[in-house]
Amino acid sequence: MxxxxxxxxxxxxxxxxxxxxxxxxxxxxxxxxxxxxxxxxxxxxxxxxxxxxxxxxxxxxxxxxxxxxxxxxxxxxxxxxxxxxxxxxxxxxxxxxxxxxxxxxxxxxxxxxxxxxxxxxxxxxxxxxxxxxxxxxxxxxxxxxxxxxxxxxxxxxxxxxxxxxxxQHATSRVPAQRRILVTSHDAFSYFGQAYGYEIKTLQGISTLSDFGLKDVGNLVAYLKARQVATIFPETSMPPQTLLAIQEASARAGHSVKLGPELYTDALASPGTEAATYTGMIRYNVNAITHAHTAR
Ligand SMILES: [Zn+2]
Structure with missing residues (x-):
């Protein structure tokens, strides 16, 4: 292969x-x-x-x-x-x-x-x-x-x-007000629509788009207001964006964890759980729903 x-x-x-x-x-x-x-x-x-x-x-x-x-x-x-x-x-x-x-x-x-x-x-x-x-x-x-x-x-x-x-079953077990997903680029809009999640990202639907300090400030204010505990890096994106959010949020008095890396636009290496589409979806949904039910 x-x-x-x-x-x-x-x-x-x-x-x-x-x-x-x-x-x-x-x-x-x-x-x-x-x-x-x-x-x-x-x-x-x-x-x-x-x-x-x-x-x-x-x-x-x-x-x-x-x-x-x-x-x-x-x-x-x-x-x-x-x-x-x-x-x-x-x-x-x-x-x-x-x-x-x-x-x-x-x-x-x-x-x-x-x-x-x-x-x-x-x-x-x-x-x-x-x-x-x-x-x-x-x-x-x-x-x-x-x-x-x-x-x-x-x-x-x-x-x-x-x-x-x-x-549908896994996501429906998370209370609606906790169905929030924060990642670096906007890959989860269809997920949000299909399974009732509010999606917040810094970058748009292409990773080419840029963001500024104001965007970081807005996102941090949102994390604090909604008491979001976990934000998710992505395997096909550099993690710097999310690390910057984590630091800015800590400075604003709200600590957020980085969750496990989600597979957004690419599968995992062969032999691992997320190496196929079905495995990737299960892996992501487990990571997303556990992060929000663990609190
Ligand atoms: Zn993408």
Whole structure:
């Protein structure tokens, strides 16, 4: 399996197997769930990679050019790859997980009326729609594998239905007034909407956006007013932002803990709990709900 950056990439193709290339680790997981055994699935971005800032290397662009099908998150999640993906889509199958999401279900960041929030995976029902959509398109592209692709897609959709029920149950046990989630960038808007959490962040839906001292002051005032005990770093973001909040909050007389790092835009390394989408959601939801019930 392909993991980190481009060094040491095994470029040998499996003879005769179509090459399916995913951009993010989440897209690769979706692809692996629905693809038939024997299909070759590779990911450009490894664990911990921030897709908003990811710039494809020459080797990445070559792999994309070689791919038979490309699967991406879409909605400008892969901000610096948008142009490359757009160019490739002129003569290659590029499937976006966001293509199956109804426009009315999309959310928009503050002051971002024209740019939908790409973090659809934090509402399990939306991710299910995205993965099922990719499964169906893949079945159309490979009709001789359609039986197995559609069976796997249905089976995974059932898994996601069970996950949705579990998340609803776990979050519903946290009293509504304590359902507050503070992280560094705004990845959890769909989660907030789906499971009744108030979301506060310093950065917007892309990690490219900047923040100022006034924003820090506002967030600290909020933490104090709402007696928020835990704020959460993210594995694909540097922790400095949250450390600055923690210090500013302590200076204002309100101490906050840093919770365990949440997996927001990238999965964990293989062999760990959060290495798959379902594992990542369970890990995050356990961390989020325990932090707020432990008080
Ligand atoms: Zn993000």
């Amino acid at each position: 392909w993991l980190g950056s481009c060094q040491g990439r095994d470029t040998a193709r499996r003879p005769g197997a179509p090459l399916l290339v995913a951009t993010t680790s989440l897209a690769a997981d979706a692809l692996r769930q629905v693809a038939w055994p024997g299909a070759e699935v590779r990911a450009l971005m490894g664990p911990g990679t921030d897709p908003h800032l990811f710039k494809p290397s020459l080797a990445d662009v070559r792999l994309l050019a070689e791919a038979d099908v490309i699967v991406a998150g879409g909605l400008h999640l892969e901000g610096k790859m948008s142009e490359v993906l757009h160019k490739l889509s002129a003569h290659k199958r590029v499937l976006f997980l966001s293509d199956s999401i109804a426009p009315s279900a999309l959310r928009y960041g503050e002051g971002m009326a024209s740019a939908p929030d790409p973090h659809i995976w934090f509402d399990v029902r939306l991710w299910r729609q995205g993965v099922v959509g990719v499964g169906h398109r893949l079945a159309q592209l490979y009709p001789n594998k359609a039986g197995v692709i559609l069976a796997q897609t249905q089976s995974y959709a059932d898994t996601l239905d069970a996950l949705q029920a579990w998340v």
